Amino acid sequence: MNLQLDEARRIFSGAPFITSLGCQLDQLDAGVCHSHIILEDMHQQQDGYVHAGVQATLADHSAGTAAVTLIDKGQRVLTAEFKINLLRAAKGQQLICRSSVLKPGRVLIIAESEIYTLQADSSLILVAKATVTLAVINN
Amino acid sequence: MNLQLDEARRIFSGAPFITSLGCQLDQLDAGVCHSHIILEDMHQQQDGYVHAGVQATLADHSAGTAAVTLIDKGQRVLTAEFKINLLRAAKGQQLICRSSVLKPGRVLIIAESEIYTLQADSSLILVAKATVTLAVINN
Amino acid sequence: MNLQLDEARRIFSGAPFITSLGCQLDQLDAGVCHSHIILEDMHQQQDGYVHAGVQATLADHSAGTAAVTLIDKGQRVLTAEFKINLLRAAKGQQLICRSSVLKPGRVLIIAESEIYTLQADSSLILVAKATVTLAVINN
């Protein structure tokens, strides 16, 4: 298996929306992607918590990047659907995402993302969990 | 029933993340919220399509705003979970969202959001559909 | 387009689990399937309501049957994932399901199912709504 780590790196950072949110890639491996966002005011909803859309974006994009590590050259992935549970109102210094592929496949890849907030005392709180279905596209 | 239309307006526009994305409110009614984003390069993923996270954010926030029209003074809503199906790769001039409450409730409100792209010939293409569960919080 | 109505009829009734639940087919059309179950004690959960699993089964199977009307000869569908919101505790004489395809496709078909209970006064109450992603398999 030739892991598409370079392609995954390109995908993660090549999306203007991801750059504008400040998403940063931390770790890549076969079927795995770790990432984070340093939280600023712009990521908040009306009550000062991290907007569900920010969490969903990081969960989806990191899951897609984890999937890309497993596809063949010339293929790409598109999110077919995802579901996210927001477990707690999220506040902290960073939003940290750990995505991993639950089930690889030639047509569909299923990945999961766990979203944590990093607190001032360095502890992590699980704030969201997502399941993402990615369609593999042959160009 | 006293519709919380002013509160809904405040919620829609009071979220820094929503403002930074350029989300705009078009219409509010009992259990209904219509909104849109004028699409720019910053909303794209790596292949030039609208990022799933942008669609998810608009779907979630508009659903929450639709729910807020139905709650009591002093209450607020938090997204408990949502699921979104990305039906087609999305491209166009605007992203248009129509959210409506499927089931009101004292503890949970279920809403649906349909996301369309507005094309240059003024036609609309359905690109995503989301179901959003909102928890009603008593302050 | 050659609708696969005969094949859809065969699929609906050819599943032993569906027969054992008493699911019956009412109507078939392009991308549409209506069905029902006459409710008995065996469909209940511990508090006397219709079990979520019964509602999910009818929602999934009818959505799959709606999808089958649109595929080619020699293809079949498998549920890739579904999500169901149980909107109200369900009780009544019949469980009625209306499924329709939201987005056809060569690889994935997305369908929605609305589940109603039929009351003694002939009224229908919406008790659940599901979104179903079906994978199209080429044999």
Place this chain on the structure above:
Amino acid sequence: MNLQLDEARRIFSGAPFITSLGCQLDQLDAGVCHSHIILEDMHQQQDGYVHAGVQATLADHSAGTAAVTLIDKGQRVLTAEFKINLLRAAKGQQLICRSSVLKPGRVLIIAESEIYTLQADSSLILVAKATVTLAVINN
């Protein structure tokens, strides 16, 4: 904390639909429920695989039972929504479910269920994964 293990046992076995499917309880602990079904022809869909509705029922009911271990006397749970990914066509001797609570709460409890098939050689294959949102009801 007084675990409601007796109540959980009663819930698991007190649902006629669960009994009719042959679901059996294997293990109960704080926020944990393991269960299984010995597979028969009646659990199949039209192609001989385990019907998605059977997997969904076991996933939902076991998740609910895991949640019941954590609630107070006089409370009960109702499934608000669930999402299940069917990862592989499922075939085997038994369907085995491992459910655990991801996030307890006074209003909502989020649980996950992993569904495996037990093969003739005693190996387990992960065939489905579900996320279940349970509403806590005060009688």
